[in-house]
Amino acid sequence: MTVESPRSFLSNYSRLAKSRSSRLRWRIERRAQPLNLGLFRVVAVFLGILVSLAVAPFFTSASAGTLYNSMWSGTLGSTTGLENVLTISIPLILCGLAASIPYRLQLWNVGIDGQIYMGAWAASGISYHLTNQRSFIIIPIMLLTAMVAGGLWILVPTLARVFLGVSEVITTFLLNFVALGWLMYWATGPWYAPSAAGGVFAVAIPPQADLELLNINNLVVNWGILIALGLPLVFWAANRYSRWGYEVTMIGASEKAGRYAGMNVKRTLITTMLIGGALGGLAGALNLMGTNYQLTPGVTNNTGFNGLIIAVLAGANEFGVLILGLVYAVLLSAGDAIQVVGESANLVFAVIGVTLIFGTFGEAYARLHLVHTRPADVPGTTSEGAL
Amino acid sequence: MASVDEQAEALTLRGIEKRFGELVAVERLTLSFKKGEVHALLGENGAGKSTLMNVAAGFLTPDEGEMEVDGHSVSFGSPRTSLAAGIGMVHQHFRLVEKFTVAENLAIGADDVSGVLSHRQLAERARDLAQQFDIDIDPTSPIWALSEGEKQRVEVLRTLSRGARVLILDEPTAVLTPDEADRLCRNLRGMAADGTTVIFISHKLNEVLNVADRISVMRRGALLETKDRRDCNIETLSKMMFEDHAASEEQLRHQQRASGNEVLAVTHLSTRDDRGVSALHDVSFVVHQREIVGVVGVAGNGQKELEKMVTGDRRPDQGSVAIEGVDIDGIRSALKAGLAYIPEDRIGTGLVPSQSIWRNAILRNYLEGPIKRRGMIRGRHARSFASELVARVELSTSDTATLVHQLSGGNAQKLLAGRELEQRRRIVVAVNPTQGLDIKAAEAVRKALSEACDNGLAILLISADLDEALGLADRILVLYEGQVTGEFTAQQADRDHIGMLMGGAKQ
């Protein structure tokens, strides 16, 4: 076929297109109707744990048997292990809630660690003025103060987000470091207490403030566990039955509809974030009063971040947070346990990391699918052959 | 120039099928477009026009089908491929970078821009292109400062400058003022005369008749017919678009009602739109009990602002809106005063599809007892309220826990209408309520509105569809460029006269 220059491009191109299109092309697209997200997340998380635990022995010098044994006896296989799991789960579940409640409105509370620091700081500070008070006075006051501190700490990022559109991801996150600095100043300065073990510790809180231990079936845990197990239920009920919960549900699903219904969207956003901050502060206080007894940077160990991850993986479902919080606590406990046999806890961090990635893939699988396109074949057209 | 019949085929789509899950958006469709013609693709919302054209332009991948440009096969699924084949599309939501200037937007992805660029160079290139295609733009202005019409011109210019010989426009006049729309149509005819194939998606009959050479009507994903412009008029077209035009003749008759007290009073309303241009100017009218007042006009003449102000979403610069004598101030106060609102985006705004029926049912009254008590929403009362509503509108399911997105579109609309049109409300603001509905559903909505009105409600109908308004309203006001340019009772209403006023004629 003779080719004129204005058409030559098109013919050349078309020949290329035909050859390219004769291969199947694959593409990632959104599903028209997402599959059950919750189910896929849960399955994916468990799969992730299984896979990474199965692969873990390859990275350790200890044998698989020793590894699994120590993990088991350090977590679910012994009283001490279970106690450890439950104790660790307290801040984890609270932080999970602190993240999941704002998450229902598509708000990210990445500053939970900072809220923990501030909550613990405030609780510590006020406890020094209440050294002569009885437990039933000092404890509620400390808890309350911690919640207020946490709420105040998240206030500026919240207002910046609601009124100026500034990403709360960055602002809440950066304030974590500021909170740590603040805590360090007080713990190494005005409240400094020398410590034989090394590390930074402030003056201890009065002993009346220590959370008492409960004895359930021979398991000894501080009663913070009641709060940790009870709050998800409380918030679940609030979501279902309270006006605030209803508004959060509707606005979270469709901000347009929320406005249409006359809801005060801004106020709901702010209130919800403040609750998240308060919960972070509460987690800090509970750690302070139940585990550390002294203000120290160790009052959180990336617990805030872990809480965020729990919240996202649980899809902001309160019971999901509860269960994932416990699972996470088991993993972290296992991390402590394997140090006994000489492995570094970093291994468990890697396990968690891999599990997370599985989790996100699970969710992606429920949302997306692969499509392939059939070639655009044109029967009988051979005019391009000569070129 | 050769007549339309003798022109070559510029673009052929063959056997195109596109499904979204269960929904078949385009069904085995075959259609050809000729070189140098203006071809209108007509159909209601949801007919599949945009989907089809997005497939041609490479933004969607079809499940089946073939495409040819100038006789050569073109593969699907990539805007770059389609653009290289000469197919370009201007969408309803412009794909422009707000921060960049016009010149920069024109340069994105372009091959004829040098590797190292200078802004002067870009501006010059922009001016050259503007001249070449005879489209007026300001090269140095940032996009966010432009009007919708200006943005569209930039988008069109960009598509043409990338060598598009087939230019597809999706509902282009939806965002334009009548002046801008005229200008666009003139430009399009000019381009067609130069040999560009213009494909124009629309659901507006008179516009299509104005500008097209050939008209293809789509309905529910299938191509009904392609006709020459000369063989069409408004009646034949709307007959094709809607299943049974005869039925719509009936809708022109309606009940006579004795209207009651004044419910909604709009007084000397004036306001500017988001860009600071005057959108409404000294608009005043009243709506009485048992009366339907229809405000008609082509979209973009101030309806959006009127809608926002009457529902309390926005405060006017001047004037006031009062419901039963009480000035409203904000959405909450409007709702309290008895406002009911059926928005244009019924399912996306008026309902929350991912939530259950009962949660949606109480959207209006979740703050009132017996549903709310002391900060709690009482599920039992909420659900029984929802059950009553569901029964009243004869919904297909009686399980109030069903999620709204599981309902069919028609049922969802019924739910919304039933919730809004109930006796304790005083005034209903309905915006384009039958848009996109099939005959039966539209009929049901009309009936619901009419009955609600008989029962004592006042209804303000804001509509871009004259027939819809004529079928329902007791009084019709014409809105043009922010002012009321005509007022008619149902008996006085003359379709042609009103149509002309909508188009901008003065009396």
Add this chain to the structure above:
Amino acid sequence: MNDTLVVASIASAISSSTAVLIAATGELLVEKTGVYNIALEGVMLVGALSGFLVDLATGSWFLGLAVAAIAGGLFALLYGIITVLFRTDLIVVGVALILVAQGLTNTLGTSHVGQSAKSVIPIWNVPLLSHIPFLGVALFRQSVVTYVAMLMPVGAAYLLNRTRHGLNMKAIGENPEAADASGISVIGWRLFYTTVGGALAGIGGAVITLGIVKDWVSDVTAGEGWIAFAVVFFSGWQPGWIIVGAYFFGSLSVLGYVGQALGWPIPSQFFTILPYLGTVLVMILRAWLQRRRGAVSWPAALGLPFYRG
């Protein structure tokens, strides 16, 4: 305060900002295309360790930096594939990868804790300029990489503002649909720049182990990745301000030490937190000043997954 202390402080501030400067420039490029790499700290760790190990094995700091670039790039590419290609959640994946990076590097590096780098990045005294009293001594007796690092933001600025490719890049980050409609491969370029940003962050990490602290300890990057991340936000996505931010934050930490040494009444933590506090305040201030404008100061599509059609 005596001259030597000032000079030493300035020199120290500049050298210790180098890693942040390089990583931040890389992250700027990534964010301009609309992706933020929350795992930056992890990428730097990966680069830090791999550079260190190669240095120990080959005795060449240059090879160390090169391998660090490759390792960092690959790690960031992994992040990119999971988030950009599979449209998963950036924050969760980012945190996950940091955990994986920490876990991996700490495990693989345990046997080397405390070891010194074999070959460190050499200092080069710029002829003539380094003899200028005071300023010359402070500015021009730095490691070779520091000089290159100073030029990187300039290069980035040129790329972004004066080239056609830069325009296309920015288009991807502002309105990927617009870029896609113009035939630009959104996913492709996002993956590319995520890798490039990762390579630069990897180099930054290796600069720490081979140039600044010159040894390996666990978590050697000590939060510099987060500072680099903050610098990008602080800078309002403008290369010029990246230089300001990186050096400003770097000097703050030095000021902290100096202040302690001189017994200033300001607690050292004040200087530690100032970068973060400063970034938050600057972001809020910027948003407030620009609230009337029609466009936002960040790449409009930052962090949003891209779907065609």
